[in-house]
Amino acid sequence: MIAYLSGKISGDSEYRAKFEKYQKVYEACGVYETVISPAMLPVGLRHESYMPICFELIKAADVVIMLPDWKDSPGAKLEKVFAEYQKKPVIFCGYE
Numbered sequence: 001m002i003a004y005l006s007g008k009i010s011g012d013s014e015y016r017a018k019f020e021k022y023q024k025v026y027e028a029c030g031v032y033e034t035v036i037s038p039a040m041l042p043v044g045l046r047h048e049s050y051m052p053i054c055f056e057l058i059k060a061a062d063v064v065i066m067l068p069d070w071k072d073s074p075g076a077k078l079e080k081v082f083a084e085y086q087k088k089p090v091i092f093c094g095y096e
Contacts, residue, residue, distance in 0.1 A: 003032040004058050005039075006079040007067030010047075015039055022067055022093065036061055051075060055082050063089045 005022055009015045019039035026035045036057050041050060054075070058064060064083040070076035070092075083090050 001032050001062045002034045002036065002060060004036045004061035004064045004079075004083075005067060006064055006070055006073075006076045006083075008069040008073035008076060009039065010073065010075065012069070018067070022065075026065065032063075051078060054079055058083050058088065059086060061088060063091060065091045065093055067093050 003026055005019055005026070007015075007019065007022075009019075012018065016039045019037045023035045023037045026032050038050070038054050038057065041053060058079060064079065066076065066080060070080065080090055
């Protein structure tokens with residue numbers, strides 16, 4: 001299974017460390033062969049360029065995992081709606 005992580009990036013100076021932590025947790029659980037993190041995308045693209053890339057990553061995933069701060073992110077809210085539109089299971093992370 002391939003999982004995609006969705007959470008707040010804009011306005012979170014520690015987003016890379018946060019996503020790395022969750023990526024390691026979900027990789028270690030042994031359920032997912034690949035965990036895709038949008039935090040791996042390069043810094044410096046135009047803001048509107050990120051969402052189409054993230055949508056393509058969601059298409060490649062089997063499941064989308066919403067991190068605890070997803071409600072604070074307009075982009076993560078869009079990812080949730082897009083995942084549901086794509087009929088992907090959406091899981092809400094309870095791990096802090």
